[in-house]
């Protein structure tokens with residue numbers, strides 16, 4: 001009957017596939033905002049719209065943008081990760097220190113191990129002990145900020161390994177460098193986007209963030225899903241550490257001190273709900289670009305960078321208001 | 333005879349400290365019937381349902397499914413045996429669409445390498461399945477791709493019922509499925525419950541709403557102080573009598 005006609009119709013729609021999924025309503029808003037910002041800055045400044053500047057914007061977005069991918073996973077489960085920047089910084093100073101021996105590959109693996117151990121710690125405290133993610137990751141942030149300085153004796157390590165800074169290089173097309181770091185960022189977004197929208201794991205991540213009790217009643221192992229999210233995010237943070245070493249070839253224990261909040265900003269502007277269950281990584285990629293475009297464009301227009309913070313703040317409030325509207329539209 | 337009894341319990345007992353939630357309780361559900369369970373608040377109805385569905389392990393007593401003794405150590409055990417439950421709290425994820433809700437925890441993957449290696453979901457197959465299920469139960473929605481939060485309360489509960497009806501092979505249990513609904517939506521869910529019975533599954537319906545119970549139930553299990561004190565049929569017993577027995581104002585032996 002009508003339902004079956006529907007099903008046939010829907011199947012056809014589905015063949016339009018990943019593109020349609022990417023442009024689903026949740027990313028349409030952020031994408032429109034990004035396009036609008038690009039159009040405005042292109043029209044009002046001479047120096048904004050050129051391949052070199054656009055490439056720079058992508059490169060400037062990469063570290064926070066990658067951190068924000070992991071942050072998205074956590075926020076989708078109605079959590080928050082205040083420790084992601086600190087995890088990345090600790091990993092990068094561990095890599096920087098160990099790389100002084102020359103074993104750069106081992107150093108990078110050690111950085112990954114640091115991220116995984118800390119992701120496991122966050123995950124166990126949140127999933128197994130049911131502690132609030134805000135408090136857990138605030139505590140871990142505090143400890144790690146000190147730990148990174150104690151570990152390095154407040155020194156920073158210069159990075160001179162070509163392997164560790166490799167992500168800042170890349171092929172040059174038409175005079176513009178497309179860095180491996182940017183490609184890695186896009187690749188990670190694609191992989192996580194696939195996992196979230198095309199696999200059962202993804203559906204369960206959304207379900208756990210949306211209604212954990214209902215998820216548990218359907219037999220989903222909520223704790224296991226939460227743990228997998230914090231561990232996956234940790235792997236993403238390790239990539240962010242590698243990218244950070246490429247962007248600025250020094251492992252500095254006091255660097256990236258606001259990256260945690262910046263990553264949350266990107267996630268929220270990208271349309272992911274802080275209450276969990278709604279959003280996705282494509283939106284986050286767009287969100288991170290929006291923040292950089294604002295900073296870059298306002299600078300090109302000769303406007304005080306403080307206004308960039310004002311503009312970002314306004315966007316965050318708009319994003320949260322839209323989310324609130326979406327979540328309450330049918331609640332009676 | 334016990335041949336047409338699908339789910340049976342004898343002597344179920346469950347203590348919570350000093351509270352006796354179930355006191356040597358019996359239970360019988362026959363094939364093809366809607367059995368209502370009524371009782372005062374705190375009488376032990378929810379505990380009985382939890383014991384029957386593995387959510388609670390009783391201290392004593394035995395449960396038989398189609399005559400075979402069964403021991404459910406978890407809700408998953410009961411589900412594997414084909415017993416599906418709509419719990420009192422609404423069991424849907426509003427940010428997910430109807431299909432995702434119907435298949436939550438039981439997602440289907442693509443055949444071949446896409447499914448085994450890339451873990452890709454078979455969304456078309458799941459959409460077909462959920463469209464068929466919604467049509468079978470006569471639930472009308474604009475699209476099975478609709479997010480559940482765009483549905484009315486009654487439609488949401490319908491999705492929860494559709495899910496259990498889709499996966500149940502033995503018994504469907506519903507704990508107060510209409511408690512949060514208005515009159516019109518309650519009627520929709522009652523029609524749905526009848527539809528589930530017509531499709532061949534026996535239904536256990538816990539409800540406080542006497543008119544509803546007398547409207548749809550084939551038999552009524554009256555629960556009081558942790559045990560079954562009477563089973564009545566709507567045609568033979570009045571609502572007033574059932575309530576009197578339920579509250580202890582009347583002894584079951586005094587029923588006509």
Ligand SMILES: Nc1ncnc2c1ncn2[C@@H]1O[C@H](COP(=O)(O)OP(=O)(O)O)[C@@H](O)[C@H]1O
Pocket residue numbers: 348351352353371372373374375376377378379380
């Ligand atoms: N998890 C529990 N812990 C302690 N007491 C409980 C628990 N569950 C139920 N009870 C008690 O058992 C009795 C029966 O409860 P319940 O089965 O929920 O009744 P009903 O569903 O009929 O209202 C009540 O006195 C209740 O307080």
Ligand SMILES: [Mg+2]
Pocket residue numbers: 377378420
């Ligand atoms: Mg109850």
